[in-house]
Amino acid sequence: MTQTQHIPYVLHVAAWWPTAEKPGNGLFIGAHIRSIQSIKKHVVVYLKIEKGNGLFPSSEVEHIQGDLEELIIRIKTPIRRFGIDKMLVNRGYKKAFDLIRTAHGTPVLHHIHVRSHLSKFAIAQLIDLPSPMVLTEHFSFYHRGIYDLPKREQDSHRKELKAFFSDPNLKAVMPVSDELRRILIEQFSARPNEVRVIPNIADPCFQYAETPRSDKIKIALVAAWHYPKNPFIFFDALLGLGQKVKNQISIDIVGHGSQLEKMQSIVESSLAGWDITMHGYMTKPNIARIMQRADFFCHPTDQENLPTVIAESLCCGTPVLSMNVNGIPEMINSTNGHLVKAKDINDLKKGISQMMDTCREFDRIGISQAAHENYDASVVGKAIDDVYFEVLK
Secondary structure, three states: OOOOOOOOEEEEEEOOOOOOOOOOOOHHHHHHHHHOOOOOEEEEEEEEEEEOOOOOOEEEEEEEEOOOEEEEEEEEEOOOOOOHHHHHHHHHHHHHHHHHHHHHOOOOEEEEEOOOOOHHHHHHHHOOOOOOEEEEEOOOOOOOHHHHOOHHHHHHHHHHHHHHHOOOOEEEEEEOOHHHHHHHHHHHOOOHHHEOOOOOOOOOOOOOOOOOOOOOEEEEEEOOOOOOEOHHHHHHHHHHHOHHHHOOEEEEEEOOOOOHHHHHHHHHOOOOOOOEEEEEOOOHHHHHHHHHHOOEEEEOEOOOOOOHHHHHHHHOOOOEEEEOOOOHHHOOOOOOEEEEOOOOHHHHHHHHHHHHHHHHHOOHHHHHHHHHHHHOHHHHHHHHHHHHHHHHO
């Protein structure tokens, strides 16, 4: 990294970020950063730990110059015990931060995108520095992950999180949903006057497009298929509906993830003979075309904050069937879709049947227009700019 003229910049720490190995990882974080107009230069730091094959741990910082400046810290270690991984994480972040400050000076702002088990080490290095800190939070840990821990660990995490959210140098918190805002305030001591909901962004390729309708009802599902996504309840609902719907629907399933192998097995066995296409990973423009052709979008999940895929479907004008959990009811109402109870196969069966009967009656142009008013990059970017202005004035 060469010495450059110091201009105002924001240092972003991302808990998730797209890489060559995982191109779909953290795209919504990149969309937030690219939407910001008030400050032109942004430097992103992302750290990942990989299992190393050598005898000794190693780390490297990959420097990428594009529309954003990225520093990808890759730590490879055969051992993740005795605090070795924590030591390596701290060293990795410090190395990246030192490189950035040498090249660009002090940032005007530290912007953390999700406080995770790794990014919290970056926060610890930055929180006491003169530059103020803001947080954008997408994480389901606050309403799901923490409850999976033993009681003692829960208490420890709560204490740690309350200390973080009450730190005077944390100037603003931007959760993606009203539900997450409520949880951060009520359970983790976030200061209400400094918490502003700023949703995820739908990529500009997700637009309404007039599309011919086929004889079959087309259903689209798109996700990074990891728990708490629940494609299996959707499959069970299809099997429960059986011949009643089998020959009436065509299903496109897009995405990758840890659940994909099991999903593929079910489609090839229990659902053999159904019109189901598994597409795997696809780019957003290709996903947009599938959503535009779909009669409705289905997002089966047990818990979720504010799914970007729902925003993208709505921006296409495609109505949505999903679960009445967490931030999803903030996105879906009777004008743009239907909600069912989470983990309730009978309610999902009813929901699928209802959407099959009514999906072509929705005002798709109206759905798209309303969604763009909430999820366009220009709208979300202005909201982030407003927070920056308040913090930096």
